[in-house]
Amino acid sequence: MQLAILGSGFIARFYAESLVAQRRKDVVTMIYARDPEKVKAFAQQYDVPHYSTNLEEAVAHKDVDAVVVALPNHLHLQAVLACAKAGKHVLCTKPLGRNAAEALQMLQAVEKAGIVGGYLEDLCYTPKFLKSLSSVKNGAIGEVIWAKSRETHPGPHSDWFWSKEKAGGGCMIDLGCHCVEISRNFIGKDMLPIEVMCWADTRVHPIDAEDNAIGLVKYANGAIGQFEVSWSFRGGMDLRDEVMGTEGTIWLNNFLRTGFELFTTGKGNDYVAEKAESNTGWLFPVGDEVHELGYSHMFTDMFEAIEKGKQPSETFYDGYIVNAILDAAYASARSKQWEPVRI
Amino acid sequence: MQLAILGSGFIARFYAESLVAQRRKDVVTMIYARDPEKVKAFAQQYDVPHYSTNLEEAVAHKDVDAVVVALPNHLHLQAVLACAKAGKHVLCTKPLGRNAAEALQMLQAVEKAGIVGGYLEDLCYTPKFLKSLSSVKNGAIGEVIWAKSRETHPGPHSDWFWSKEKAGGGCMIDLGCHCVEISRNFIGKDMLPIEVMCWADTRVHPIDAEDNAIGLVKYANGAIGQFEVSWSFRGGMDLRDEVMGTEGTIWLNNFLRTGFELFTTGKGNDYVAEKAESNTGWLFPVGDEVHELGYSHMFTDMFEAIEKGKQPSETFYDGYIVNAILDAAYASARSKQWEPVRI
């Protein structure tokens, strides 16, 4: 598979790391970014043969089979439309849109163009998640009655995240999209989300958008999907899922407590982990971030789907449903009552 | 890279799983096993184009660049000699030999043939280990004064393991080889092991060889490498490393406590993990075994080394040192005093 990556920021690097790791046969052949210097540097660092500062050109390049969108939220729609126009398969980072209306446009565009629209929801591809989900499907915990997912950290690294306009919201759209889709998978994708109750507030940062939120999503069978998100958590990045079923329980810790504990008085200074807050005292690194955060399995699923002409596990349709649930969550935070999910 | 796998048992399957995972560009082109039915079935299962019940033939096949030895311990030497004769790079599973004398023959054979001799010590390639080792090298924990590694489980799955003749010993040669090399890496491969003190006993199983052992390996700088191994541990497979340095501490849990906890009343019946003892109650699966046990990074390192004409991180020389240390351990268990490591 020959790939173009659009964007050269934080997640673009993660994607590139994941794609060059473990002698994968798929290759990044094109990188697009605005800045001529940065795009060149990125191409050199990851041995990418072509680079461009023109999005349409990058997408249309003959050595590109599929496009990975790694741009800020407000640019997803136009990037996807460009791919649809060029007839290139498109894999878009999360959240799909800033809202369901945008996501629906993207979904319709890929359907019309007859291309694969893959939703890069890495946390639904972590090794722990995949094994858990298959246990759930095998009936190991009976019927799921509650599935909670939590993602909290001290706050994002780039300015655009803090702009409600560009991001589409605060920590809820940024982190909640992961949590919603994780819960939805555990409860079952065939189960419709009905209504949402949500609290969201701006408690710590000097921003317009919410920096803390908790929501409950009720599904057609009565199951509850819960999300807990925060941009003001202290202590690193907390990524945990909990599922209660009638016959069992699942507890996943994806980041801060994975069996890797290191104490240092401070003489070593290397990078510990995404969003770690310090480099002395007790630290909790992750062995292989790109793998444990799901990127390896995610891209494998996406490329196999494209090659075999079928849908990946996470599609634009899923991204759209997530946006619709989050729209209802924002509505509920304002109205202070349960709000219907409009799909 | 085009590969032949010799053997079609437990570890051969692990290797094959690891090699087909994540769209790796390296391919298994040949499988050798004694049984005509089994070898064919293996070839079909993993899409291997060629198979053979003749070891020399398999090794010599033109579509084979490198050979992976996945046979019982007593067959490593002859398999390696066959590869040396055919001039094919050889990657041999652990332990390299049943003793240092065998290992030395293998080391000399690959050196003479001018081929790469890779030692498939997967536990020195787990993501946690690799990150820890780089922290240690960056000085994060100061000087290492003690490095302990522990591998215990309820006992092996195949008959040949229980034969002292075929295996070269009991749990100490089987599991201790991992532990010795893990400690040695943390202490520093440039540091010579000097002497060993060891207790080994047969406490539970009706066998000749030891089913429990503990050893202390003293290095030239006074650092101690400790191993704890057992074939009578109850509760699953316990794989833990602990390192004490003058400026810090490392605790790794590679298997039983990795942030994945599942309780089930027993309705689900799927495979949980290597050596798990039950499938009800609280279970502790591992997300992606081949990755977390180091196979992915191990093969990547081996193939890159071969392609770039350099040595992998774990070589036949390392396997030889491990055997020499274990020889001293067996001597100490008999003599009841510290025994020198003869290298």
Added chain:
Amino acid sequence: MQLAILGSGFIARFYAESLVAQRRKDVVTMIYARDPEKVKAFAQQYDVPHYSTNLEEAVAHKDVDAVVVALPNHLHLQAVLACAKAGKHVLCTKPLGRNAAEALQMLQAVEKAGIVGGYLEDLCYTPKFLKSLSSVKNGAIGEVIWAKSRETHPGPHSDWFWSKEKAGGGCMIDLGCHCVEISRNFIGKDMLPIEVMCWADTRVHPIDAEDNAIGLVKYANGAIGQFEVSWSFRGGMDLRDEVMGTEGTIWLNNFLRTGFELFTTGKGNDYVAEKAESNTGWLFPVGDEVHELGYSHMFTDMFEAIEKGKQPSETFYDGYIVNAILDAAYASARSKQWEPVRI
């Protein structure tokens, strides 16, 4: 201190265990229960000199300084009124009332009688909780913005719990009362609870009352207290608290993961822990339940308060506030919107 215990069921035994442990100078001098056989047996087991099947008589006995109410929820009010009438200090188990109206009557009765009304909220006296709370008060985690408490288990042991009439509700009144008061302590008892949003449902058991509930309690400063309760959790009793502050984080595990792990193939058969679901496989006992669940520190605080003529940390006023919050939670579960706390 000379004590009467009213009731001889589950919690009465826990209280008695706690009072006889560690050579405490306080003594149980009277036990009341309906059944003549049972009351006598209880008295014998715990060396209690007097016993009675008449509540008023028991309370009025001259060798009784203070009364511990360990009866089902619907009997708390009349027991407290009997103590007020007799002028005996009264320590009442949780929840104080079935609703705020009952609790208010009790609060007014003890105030009028000039006796101490202690609220036996043991989970606000666990050693971990006490140390955490003092860290929070010292500013270790800055301003608390979210305090979550969770109590879940497979369901209660006595029939009366399942009667909405007798218990005042389901798992929310039963377990939520603990969680609400834990969160309230972390947020600060001087901070008023303003409104509550709650989901409650009957998903598993064939009962009238809710067997699962989640609620958010908003305080005057914007902080959120969250509770998660269930009578259908599988795997034991899950008692966890999590607090996010502007400068730190607290995670407490009070029961299922406290550094005590035991695997057994099943030959041992002893009692493992309150609500444990099995006695083979991996088990997670608690060292000293009455101590770790807070009973020791709770009674110490209560008796010191009585002796020194001051209020304990947990009073009838606190019990009343908890009931008022839970009343709002029940209202919200019905109305599907935030409901004000009426105090």
Added chain:
Amino acid sequence: MQLAILGSGFIARFYAESLVAQRRKDVVTMIYARDPEKVKAFAQQYDVPHYSTNLEEAVAHKDVDAVVVALPNHLHLQAVLACAKAGKHVLCTKPLGRNAAEALQMLQAVEKAGIVGGYLEDLCYTPKFLKSLSSVKNGAIGEVIWAKSRETHPGPHSDWFWSKEKAGGGCMIDLGCHCVEISRNFIGKDMLPIEVMCWADTRVHPIDAEDNAIGLVKYANGAIGQFEVSWSFRGGMDLRDEVMGTEGTIWLNNFLRTGFELFTTGKGNDYVAEKAESNTGWLFPVGDEVHELGYSHMFTDMFEAIEKGKQPSETFYDGYIVNAILDAAYASARSKQWEPVRI
């Protein structure tokens, strides 16, 4: 029970805290220390009615039923002899003697005087240990084949510990005495220790005595008791026990991982835990140290034994055996071979 405490240092305070906690009926009526100011201050702080700078006088005081020896190791013998002379029951902190010869004198003195000689081995009274031991005795893990205990921290707080003469050794006598007795309990006190193999070295501190040691103690039935001790561990105080039985496994964490996790950016400054190394970042406090470290149950057992005229669980005989095992360990560290335990 009326008690004298001899010594007013670190452990004397722990003992006093434990004795005043939870409204215990036993009281400290006398405190002895050399320094007139310090002894007075101690008496005031803990409401002790009598104090003295004369050891014999303190012991002989009419309001003293039993004496708690909390003095440095080299003073245990003379303190015990003074108690024997005065006919007062004596409870002596660990290690009983600096070697078996001293311990034997103490044992013979109490036997001759007809008084109770209690060995204050608190770590054989932690709630987790007590429950584990009773599980082991009920057969929950079958026959014990290996029992390991580990105590490591960054080094002691008082000068006398560093004097081989006063302490009787380094970290092995100081911490190893705990570990040896823990293992011995799990293996069974009726089982004789036969021989010891030990490594001990001075790696970090500028002292005569060992600051790191590991030992194996072989019992008559072939079971192995292992100890790991260090005065150069970084990260706090590590107190862990592990037991392997033919039918099960026990893992106890008594200090650093007990379900209490706190992250702080550093605004709070309170005392976290014995031997904690920092007060920012991730911290792992213990809820109620005197209780979780075993002091409560230890004194309860001691006083009940005295009152009922029977032996406590840990006696001077046990202290003597521990010393004999450690004597063999020191001999082995020197001779580099297994050394017999001479009892």
